[in-house]
Amino acid sequence: MRGLIINADDFGLSPGVSRGILRAHREGILTSTTFMVNFPWAAEMAALLGDAPNLGVGLHLNLTTGAPVLPPSDVPSLVGPDGRFGRNLLRLLRRLRPAEAEAEWSAQVERFVALLGRAPTHLDTHRYLQAWPPLCRAMLNVARRYGVRAVRVLPPGFFPPGTFAPWSPAGPILGAALRRTTAMIRQSGLAAPDRTLAGDFDLPGLLARLDRAGDGVTELVAHPGEVDDQLRGLSSLQGQREVELAALTSPAARDRVRERGLRLMHFGDL
DSSP states (O other), rough: OOEEEEEEEEETHHHHEEEEEEEHHSSSSSSEEEEEHHHHHHHHHHHHGGTTSSSSEEEOSSSSSSSSOOGGGGGGGGGGGGGOSOOOOOHHHOOOOOOHHHHHHHHHHHHHHHHHHHHHOOOEEEGGGGSSSSHHHHHHHHHHHHOOOOOOOOOOTOOOOOOTTTOOOOHHHHHHHHHHHHEEEEETSOBSSSEESSSSOOOOOOOHHHOOOOSEEEEEEEEOOOOOOHHHOOSSSSSSHHHHHHHHOOOOHHHHHHHHOEEEGGGGGO
């Protein structure tokens, strides 16, 4: 079998992002999304999912954008003086207590269930925080606690060539971390795809990724969306979302899926 999960991260980040994700599903080849539930408009965004019964919906565990679900006083290592998450990843990783991350992510699962009335199809992490072993362990603990059966895997080589400068130690350090977290996931008993493809794409880039989907199940990570004022205040990834939306809704993409004999699926099918 050649199964393909095309997952849109960031549902719920803003109304425009959520609308774009739903368009990519209804008009294109998107099969799955992960919901960020810690924003004030989360209930409004959850209601939109009622019109997309075939879209797999997981939870996008978040520690870097917006405010926590728990009271800030319960997770002091995760927030700044304003009680909100900070965007600086290195500062977060230096300060955070994994037990507080696990508590916050547990609260995010509980909010997801309260909003949608069901468990997530899977868990993954905003800005790929699960690449750090203590946070991967926290994600796996949360999945087991709440009966979530699948998670994203970030194998070595997940980040596209050129992500890090040749002289930077970040590449080798991250590679070692990804080897460890991949082993943790494979040994966890939870379901995960065989491979994961990521990186910004336009239509030619999407078609090239579809050509790389091999035997087993491949997850393709996407970030489609429509740019709105809320997004401009929350994320530096803006215009690229509309580029990916256009690619995912292109007839050429659907044709390539058919030509390659790919079975479109979501994490709930694993």
